[in-house]
Amino acid sequence: MQVLWFKRDLRLSDHLPLFEAMRNAKHHGLVLPLYIHEPSQIADAHTARQHQLFVHECLDDLKQQFAQVGGYLHEELGEAVDVLARLHAQFKFTHVWAHQETTQLAQYRRDQAVAAWCKSMGVALHELPQNNVQRATFMVNPFAEKINFQTYLDRAAQEEIKNPAGRNLQAFFAPQPAVELNRATVPLAAGDDKPLRMIGGRAQARAVAAKFFTPAKLRSYPFSISSPLKAWSGCSRLSPYLAYGVVSDREVLQKLNALVNRVHGQGDATHIAKVEDAARFYVDRLIWRQGYLQQLENHTGLETDAFYCDEPAEVNEEFLNAWQQGRTGFAYVDACQRFLQQTGWLNMRARATLVSFACVQLGLPWQPVALFLAQQFLDFEPAIHYGQVRIASGTSHFSQMLVYDPLKQQAEQDPKGEFVKRWLPEHGTANYPAPIVDNAESLKLGKARLHAMRQSRLD
Known part of the structure; x- marks a missing residue:
């Protein structure tokens, strides 16, 4: 038997591990599609209730996709290695198929633990690439093809995408395990759902x-x-x-x-x-x-590593709380934060403005800023999130120092005050606080601090 392990790849179309598992069913056995609800990942500080509910909606849709091709999706609760060990004891599967994922440290370490378990049990683990990402261990397979992204784009636009929709693949699926998961037993992620977030599913x-x-x-x-x-x-x-x-x-x-x-x-x-x-x-x-x-x-340490020895370490809790709650006295910043809290989404420039204001003008360390926003962004994707946070906070290797003046951003992006009026109704009333810092002075001090920090690395 083979296990087809779904993680952050909740679809059937253009799913190479699915295709390969089905193609090899004759040689390696029937396929058990599996999703694991992992308590450690649910409890991870990056994960919020909105993410969990979005995933559940995606899983419900994925189950329908499987049903339409004669299959099923089996859900389990537990840590990945424990679940695989339990299933192996029952079914003696010989292969695990999954996508290679570029993700946060907790999930990367989980994947390493699964790889180690598979090796110890003599189970073949196939982690297939996606997004044209080249794994650091690329050279261990000299026959693998390494292509630039432009070539990948050209091929992606032309190559036929494998989609099992409309086919009856029932003969390729292993008998479904008798015990089905009751989702009510899955631990709840932290926080509340967002009323205006997008709904999951294909x-x-x-x-x-x-x-x-x-x-x-x-x-x-x-x-x-x-x-x-x-x-x-x-x-x-x-x-x-x-x-x-x-x-x-x-x-x-x-x-x-x-x-x-x-x-x-x-x-x-x-x-x-x-x-x-x-x-x-x-x-x-x-x-x-x-x-x-x-x-x-x-660079898997992007999530944790300090690139500069004198990055801010002290957290001003008053500033952090005001920024998180949208109570800084900077109307555009606060409106962006309130909008995000309702929708789970912001455009890229507004995201950069939030980070820049917090880290440059308020002097907050990038780590708690990044972690809070990871919980707020429904589309949290570790590589993009940490890459952008490090740039906007001035703590990346990016050569250009990008600082977003919140007053300038408001003048350019919300000149008539429509956005602020809608998402920050208390603005202009006695209930709205005065600016928490002086804009010009905090920009001047923040830029000087970033310049000195960057210069110290060059010296």
Whole structure:
């Protein structure tokens, strides 16, 4: 028997481990699709209730996908090694198939523990690559193909994506274990759900993609991403579905390519050129995503390591609490924080503004800032999150120092005060606090501190 282990890859389409497990069923045995609810991962400080509920919705949808091809998804509760050991004692499976994942340290160590257990039990573990990320141990397989991302993009746009939908694969599945998990027994993640967050599942992802991938939406995309006012409806909003593998990057690229091809058969040359420009702009963001993933793959300590010996270590609890609650007296910052608390989402520039204000102007260490925002972002993807936090806090190796003046951001991104008025109703009343720091002075001191910190590494 073979185990097909799902983690942050909650789909059947473009799922190479699924395809390989099915293809090898004749030689290695029937397939048991498995998802494990792991108490240690649920209790991890990055995980919030909104993430857990989103995953549950994705699992419900995935179960429907399996049912439509004659299969099932088996859920278990426990630590990964313990669950696999329990199943192995019962079924004596010989192979485990999974995606290679570039993720936070707790999950990376879990994957290492599973690999060690498989080796000790003589079970073949197949971790197949995704997102064109090259594992640091790449050279152990000299026959593996290493391609640049542009080549990957070109192929992804053209290659047929394997999708089992519409097929009857019942003969490939192992008999379903008799005991089904009662989700009520799964421990609850910390925090509360967010009232305006996106809903999980493949059907939801397809609806979101269909809404975005139109000529009009794509053309407006480059002009919609900076302001939270426009970004809410102007961005693709596919990030949570990419983060949990509900859709693959290859599927998104093919959607984009199909749209551009359709446009070529319609409209005038000017319209076609604008759609093509917007498509390239969108692809650039996917390239950035892959770059962040590769960065974390190459440097797993991005989540924990201090790059500078004099990074801030002391936490001003008053400042941290005011920032977390959206009570800093800086209206744009506070409105972004309140918006995030309701929706679980912010556009990239607003995220950078929150981090920059907290770390540069309030002098907070990046670690508690990053951890709090990880809990707030529904689309938390460790590589992207920590990569962006380190840049916006000035604690990365990025050569350029990026500091976002909150008053300038408000003037540029919310000139009429519409965003602030909607998400910070107490602004302008006696209940709203005065600014917690002086803007000009805190910017000056923060920039000087960052410059000195960076210079000390060069000296």
